[in-house]
Amino acid sequence: MAVIASLALVACADSSPSGSGAVFTTIDELQAIDVNAPINPYNAKANEFGGYNKMQLAWGKNSLSNPNDLYPGLAAKWSLSADGTALTAHLQPGAKWSDGTPVTSKDVKTSVALGISQGNNPVTVDIVDANTVTFTQAKGATSNTFTTTMLTIPIVPDSFFGSHIPASIWTDAATASDTSASPDAQAKATAAIASLGKELVGIGPKKDISAGPFTLTRVNPGEAVLAKNPHFYDAGKIDPTQVVLKSYSGNEQIWGYLKGNQLDAAPYTSTPANVLKSILAVKGIDSVSGLSQVSASLAFNQKVAPFDNVHVRRGIAYTIDRTTVTKIGEPTSGTASASTTGLIGASAKLFLGDTASALNPYNPDAAKASAEFTKAGLVKRDGKWMLPNGDPFTVNIQVPNGFSDWIAGGKSITTQLVSAGITSQLESSADYPTYLKDLADGKFAAAFWLTSLGPGPYAAFQRVYGNANGWNASGANVSHSPAGTNGNWIGSPETQQVNGTSVNPGQLAASLSHVPADEQKKIVGQLAALTNDQLPVIQLWDYVNVQFVNTNRFTHFPPENSEALRLSPGVWMQLGYIKKK
Template sequence: MRRKLALLRALVMVGFAMLAGCGSGDAGKPEALGNTQAERTGAGAELRLATTWPYPFHGNPFGPGGVGGAWWLIYEPFAHYIPATEQYVPRLAKEWSVEGQAVRVTLRDGVKLSDGTPFTSDDVVSTVTMIQALWSWPYEIEAVEAPDSLTVVFHLRSDVDPNAFLYTLLTNAAIPALAPKALYDRFLPQAEEVARLGKEIFAQESAGETVDAAKKSAYEDKLKALKKAIDAYQPFKDAGNVPSVGAYLPKRVTQTDFVLERNPHHWEAGTSTVSRIVFRNWSSNEFVWGALVANELDAAHPLMPKDVVEGMAAQNPALRVMSVSDLSDVALLFNFRKPLFQDDALRKAIAFVLDRDKVRDISAWQARSYEGEPATGILASAAGRYLPESEKDKLTPYRHDPAQAENLLREAGYQKDGSRWKTPQGAPVRFTVSVYGPHNDWVLAAREVVEELKRFGFDVDLKLIPEGMRDQVILGGDFEAAIDFGSAWWGFPHPATGFDRLYRGDVAKATGFPADEPSPLLAGASPSKLAAELLKNPTGDDAPEKIVALARLTHEALPVVPLYEKVLPIYYNTSRFAGWPEDHDPLWTLAPGGIERVYVVLAMSGQLQPKTK
């Protein structure tokens, strides 16, 4: 431990040295940070963060690396969704409505691009055309029209549920204004043809039809030509700007610093308290930590060892930390294609063998352990909102209880031969736990899981999945048991998303769980069918009942054993700004998937107030 601390301190000192200077020339010289009272207060206040970006910086969102971590500063969605309150907060949109297979969006009046020209529905149509052409997404949108300058109507495919797609449509910043018409007009004829062909091919393949080879070839040739033309477009390099509707615009970009200045035409410019945001290059967690301690950053989210964070107050009393759910579980997945794991008793016994607290402490100490909790597929941080206590009390919690595990196995016919367990058929309980090698925290979790299972009497080995092979191994079902993501609420943060992943999505593909078979726990319905119904209408009158039913099934069927819920630790510095949200503020739950959204809201709304000396 002493060597570990010494190494960490050395790395932090290297971080300090990097902050002091990084060689000669603009490409390596850090941006001079504002230190005068005028630069630290009022309209001149500067917020200091950390991220990564492509360099040389081209400013083309469709180019290699896009705009890096400045995405949520340069671009803006129709709305933000706050998971803690389950409410949308309008941004570029004023209002919206679902009308059959269409979604009508009314734009916020008075929004302008950074060059002062009005942002209109034509810019949205242009953007959808470009992203469908270049990214083959979102094909859920069959057509988009602009009946007037402030109205956009998205016509969705007949097999797309508008309510289920609404979250993506409203909250993804790529859809409204990534490619304003005036800037991309010269590319639109090509893009319209590529998008049309792409959607036709997608529709044919979705219907199980064979696509003509000549049509595919024509599509690929036209897409290649469009990409070549787009890659040559470098607005920041050629013109020194990236016109957009976002809150902040790139001003100066080097290898070490990314400087953005407030968009003077932004619709919130009048309430903003931060005129400039400076990103430092996130070269390592240790560098970022050193910058936080040295008061050179106002906020960041590095992953640091427990002993270092516990000494935070002594290193810098102005630092604060709070954690929010990262909207995913790390779990032990079972492969139901293997006869061994088709036995409920064995899976439940394993759930009682594991010490989740110990796995969490070794792997991701700030995470939320599932020790003593039911395995419902509902994230622990949100269980109180979706699983009534009266229903939770009906479920036997899984906790480290080797005696209970042994009872379950013996009742099912398992026997011990010396210190090793054998199946009712007399074969050793032997399997391998696979884990993706590059994910160090997962590897630590897997090693602890393997050791605990071996101590209990199972023959278990660890197998590392090589870099770049994770999807092939996990989604291809080429494993026996594995450490990977279990339930995850990415996209739409709701139990419906987690159950869809478990019974229709990636986890279902990985585990081979018989999700299409009727279950007596679901009154004869299949898990996949009920999950699909819930995803289609996650806020309907019968949604709470479906959530409880799927939670009960997940706990009893145990397709995965959740180990801990991942969290995002956020460190913020109170030395230069007041107005940081309280720990319980729902705004923090906007952080997963784009913490910069939180910083933009704080900076542009005026909540973040610069301190004066």
């Protein structure tokens, strides 16, 4: 799998690197090049590249145990008040925009306002002085990830965006989140913010104004070129004078770039063993790996019968041999999931301890699968499983084109299902954006889905009991949309039973954002047990973050198992890595 998001910029006919100096060539797996979108990090086709020309106050290390463990970015240091409600950040001395003007607290406040216009939870921002700013959570909010949330927002220049954002956004944000305000007042304020957000998302400066180590200079559909920003506060650490980010449409294209010695580094890319061998045969190319907080899962749309029946989902789980699926789909950078919990194996061990062994691993078992299907009312005739109405029991699995591991893993699953008497075939979407849209629209009964995304259990369980399953958390408030509405394509019941207790899993998952640490393990235990019992998804494998580095032109890359490996090479450079050979 290659994770594909979107990016944007002003089109330019010529984007080949020019001039002397060290040119670092790589791929940004989170941004797909789009020459037509504005320079605005909140645009759906974001036109800025994290760590290069898009900057944050800090960069998350994605720690399993501490989601607020961060590397400094535009903030040199920060501190949280004793009650956890106020965060004070101090900007880097000498931080400047690429036009030479200082980065100030006013830029930070404008950035927060822009984020609020795009749906971010409201906070109060107080400018202490030009280089110091304090964020205060909304009344009644006590988010455990408040530090990370505020320090990882994109920072934009007030010189451009400030004049487009009215001061009324702050009063509207306060009213919209004030539970004591009248419903009409809240609705009016929310509508005003949404209307403003639609206007702001489409604007951006014509020329990139960056506070990062690089500025975007030109782009075409094949690549984006960034030049070193001489005004970056730590420019002495940055060896490359240019960065070229090449466009790609799938894993195969990245493999070609690597085998052609065209990349100095490549992000995680699903790579079969034979392809891995051919890539590592290229002189100077090596692999480096570390922890990846993500699992590949098979998810079900419970609005589509018979996948609303838990016995059907359990029967499928007993039919799938996850070890075989992993060997075929992700042999070089995946480990078969021990069980379905909503967490990667390392997190399950950390938060569940010995209780993890009590959960059902759903090891392949034809007899147990048959018993579950029979409980669901299915009947096996002439070796084929049939629905109660006499139609064949069909499990078609959707994947996006270009995701080679999902395609191979999906084919393995369909083969196993067919062997068990279940009608099944693999179907593919043209591209990842189309896949995500159709997924949200509920067009698929079963599809691959990334789960267990960290850092921390709150983020992980939002993948299963968040927006995709109908729950929307705003501060301490959690609302639920019925299956098939507002992007709820998983469609689990709003209340469910876990160990004999009725719970609202979306509320439980949202509570992980603010309950004390000593209460989190109990909630994680409930959610893991519920996920294991009800199987809204079946976890297939945990990823291993295997990346490629090329030492022909640059050296001093992050070492094996470095926390920095989960960040972009642009951030690596800020941390002192990547030196010209």
